Amino acid sequence: MAKYNKADIERRMNGAVESLKSDLGGLRTGRANVTLLDPVVCDVYGAHMPLNQVATVSAPEPRMLTVQVWDKANMAAVEKGIAYANLGLNPMIDGQTLRLPMPDLTEERRKELAKLAGKYAENSKIAIRNVRRDGMEALKEDEKKKEISEDDRKRHEDDVQKLTDRFVAECDAAAEAKEKEIMTQ
Template sequence: MAKYDKADLERRMKGAVDALAGDLAGLRTGRASANLLDPVMVTVYGSQMPLNQVASVSVPEPRMISVQVWDKSNVGPVEKAIRSAGLGLNPINDGTTLRLPIPDLTEERRKELAKLAGQYAEKARVAVRNVRRDGMDNLKADENKKEISEDDRKRLEGELQKLTDEQIKAVEEEFVRKEKDILGK
C-alpha cells in the first residue's frame, strides 16, 4: 500500500480540475474559438490523430474558424471528422482550407450545452473525491502499520478534506463561469 503523499494527492486533484477546464474549453458558446476543435480526432495514415497534428486552426473572425490542412490528401478525412464530432459545425471546403461558420446557438442548444458542462463538472468532482478516498485509505493503512498515530491521522484527514473542498470549489467556479458563458448571462 502506498504511503500518504499530500503533494501527489494535490497534483492528482488539480489534474482533475485542469481536465475539466480543457473539456469546458471545447464547448461552443456562440463565439469562435480554436479550442472548440480540440476534441476532434481525424483518421489519417491508418491511425487516429488529434486535428492539431494534421492542420493549423485559426480564428480570423469572431464567428468563423479556419482550418488549414497541411496535406491535401487529408482534407476529406478532416472535413468528415469535424462533421461527425457532434459540434454542429458544417465545414466549407476551399481546397486545403476548411472554413467553419459558427451558427447562432438556439435556446435549446444552449440548455443542452449547459447540461453537458454540468456532466463534465460532476465527472471532475467524482475524480477529486476518488483521490480523497485514496488518501484516506493510505492514512488508515499508515496508522494500522503504526507509521503514524491516530492524532496524526485525524489531523492529516482534516488537511486532506480542506484540500478536497478547495478543489471542489475550483470545479464549481469553472462550471459556473462556463454556464454563464453558454447561457449568455
C-alpha cells in the same frame, strides 16, 4: 500499500480540475475558439490522429474558424472528423482550407451545452473524491502500521478534506462560469 503523500494528493486533485477546464474549453459558445476543435480526430495515414497534427486551426473572425489542412489528400478525412465530432459545425471547402462559420446557438442547444458542462464538472468532482478516498485509506493504513498516531491521522484527514473542498469549489466555479458564458452569448 500506498503511503500518505499530501503533495501527490494535491497534484492529482489539481489534475482533475485542469482536465475539467480543458473539457470546458472545448464546449462551444457563440464565439469562435480554436480549442473548440481539440476533440476532433481524423482517420489519416491509416491511424486516428488529432486534428492539430494534420492541420492548423485559426480564428480569423469572431464567428469563423479556419482549418488549413497541410496535405490536400486529407481534406475529406478532416471534414469527416469535424462532422463526426458532433459540434454543430458545417465545414465549407475553400481550396486547402475548411471554413467553419459559427452558427447562432438555439436556446435548446444552449441548455444542452450547459447541462454537458455540469456533467463534466460532476465527473471531475467524482475524480477528486476518489483521490480523497485514496488519501484517507493511505492514512488508515499508515496508522495501522504504527507509522503515524491517531492524532496525526485525524489532522491529516482534515487536511485532505480541506483540499477536497477547495478543489470541488474550483470545479463548481469553472462550470458555473462556463454555463453563464454559454447562456449569455
